[in-house]
Amino acid sequence: MQKQFNWLIVLLISLISISISSCKEEDNNDPELATIDIIGSNKLTVSSEGGTVNVRFTSDCQWVLEPSNHNPNDDVVMTPTSGGTGYNAVSVKIPKNQSTYELYFTFLLRDTKTGGIIATFSVTQEAGNFYIECDTGVVDLPYEDCETVIPVLSNHEIEVCVRDEDRSWLDAYIVKASDVHSNRYSLHIQALKPSYEQGRVRAGRITLNAAEIQKNIHVLQKCSD
Known part of the structure; x- marks a missing residue:
């Protein structure tokens, strides 16, 4: 009986040794991590x-x-x-x-x-600065065409203001691009009524405000001949 017990112990130890050896071989075969x-x-x-x-x-x-x-x-x-x-x-x-x-x-x-x-x-x-950019600061509005649209770029919401003395004939509003993250706007300028005075060009001013930045747009409309 004792011999059988000893034989079982030897067999168990042998199996454990084989298992440990197999695990070590598998570990050694694992590829090293790249660095x-x-x-x-x-x-x-x-x-x-x-x-x-x-x-x-x-x-x-x-x-x-x-x-x-x-x-x-x-x-x-x-x-x-x-x-x-x-x-x-x-x-x-x-x-x-x-x-x-x-x-x-x-x-x-x-x-x-x-x-x-x-x-x-x-x-x-770094954070960017506030800005307003457009292709021109002067808009020539023909007598025959009382409306125009110019593209504007800004990284802040734009407020449009028409000079008080020009509001009788000049109007403007701003439209932002449909993409909420876009910096593109369209400035719509309208002459509310044409001028019939001869020999003159009437001039108006539109101010764009974005935070502490301002940009003036001067609008000139030729009178009828």
Whole structure:
């Protein structure tokens, strides 16, 4: 009986040893995790006017560079977007910040083989200044055509004001593009009634206000001959 018991113990120990050895072999066969080491800081900044940032890193794998799905601007340009082992350098060009708040961008470096994210870096862009932009500051309104539309760009809601002494004949209103995130507006200018006085050009003024920014639009309408 004792011999049978001893034999069972020996068998059990042998099975445990074989199991441990098998696990070690499996562990040794597992591929090592890829690494990407960014040289310097992985948190970068760029001015509101936009610019290019450069990131250097070393890698022991084939990699691809991707923007985060949550980035606020799709016009970012990345060069290159893939590479291999050793020393690498990528550049990211950020466009002008058209908003009045900071923007945050995140970029992902993935292992091409596994698809896993190996490293990330981020870019913070300074808030933009308030602005109003349009192609012209003077609008010639023909006598025969009493209405015109000019495009306007602004990163703030626009208020339109017609000079008091011009309201008897001049009107204007602003329409924003349907996209809520757009900075595009259309300024509609109307002469409410034509002038029949000869030898004159009547002049009016429209003021566009966006926060602390103002822009004057001068409207000239030729009188009938």
